[in-house]
Amino acid sequence: MPYELGPTLLSAERIAARVAELGAAITADYRGKTLFLVCVLKGSTIFWADLCRRIELPTVTDFCAVHCYGDGTDPSGALLLSHDLSLPIAGQEVLIVEDIVDTGRTLHLLRSHLLTRHPASLRICALLDKVERREVPVPLDYVGFAIPNEFVVGYGLDFAQQYRNLPYVATLKAT
Numbered sequence: 001m002p003y004e005l006g007p008t009l010l011s012a013e014r015i016a017a018r019v020a021e022l023g024a025a026i027t028a029d030y031r032g033k034t035l036f037l038v039c040v041l042k043g044s045t046i047f048w049a050d051l052c053r054r055i056e057l058p059t060v061t062d063f064c065a066v067h068c069y070g071d072g073t074d075p076s077g078a079l080l081l082s083h084d085l086s087l088p089i090a091g092q093e094v095l096i097v098e099d100i101v102d103t104g105r106t107l108h109l110l111r112s113h114l115l116t117r118h119p120a121s122l123r124i125c126a127l128l129d130k131v132e133r134r135e136v137p138v139p140l141d142y143v144g145f146a147i148p149n150e151f152v153v154g155y156g157l158d159f160a161q162q163y164r165n166l167p168y169v170a171t172l173k174a175t
């Protein structure tokens, strides 16, 4: 089915302002500590890059990826941790940086996996939250925006690996 870009949901200015607020809140909450950021590839890279520059703390970053055997706009397939962290997290203050929470399955898998490595703490920061789509409960400690149940692209989020470079978040609609 052909798709095209729909209306802008979140402008670059709104995103920047909210990311600054999230960075300030995280800075306050972890004052005096070193924060270990887990950036979930690939969709979270732009959010992580902006967020980490708004966190005024010593930080370490590592990357992981969860592959979903879904298709296009349907994320209902089986999940696999396709790229693991390269650094140990035992005893670290860990914050998962995620682009969007939909059913919650990705973060549930990742969170369960990371907890087995005994971090000192494990929290989640998600830019976008599709609250009404949740199937598996996941504790979200920092959320940028709650959004309606629409497929969105931009600011790191893709459709078939396209649109990640848009500086804003827009809906994708079938033509």
Ligand code: 5GP
Residues within 6 Å of the ligand: 043, 075, 099, 100, 101, 102, 103, 104, 105, 106, 107, 150, 151, 152, 153, 157, 158, 159
């Ligand atoms: P969940 O496991 O919470 O259902 O889905 C999380 C993952 O599904 C996200 O990391 C993202 O890769 C993908 N996803 C869910 N909703 C959207 C969306 O609206 N747009 C895009 N581009 N990806 C989405």
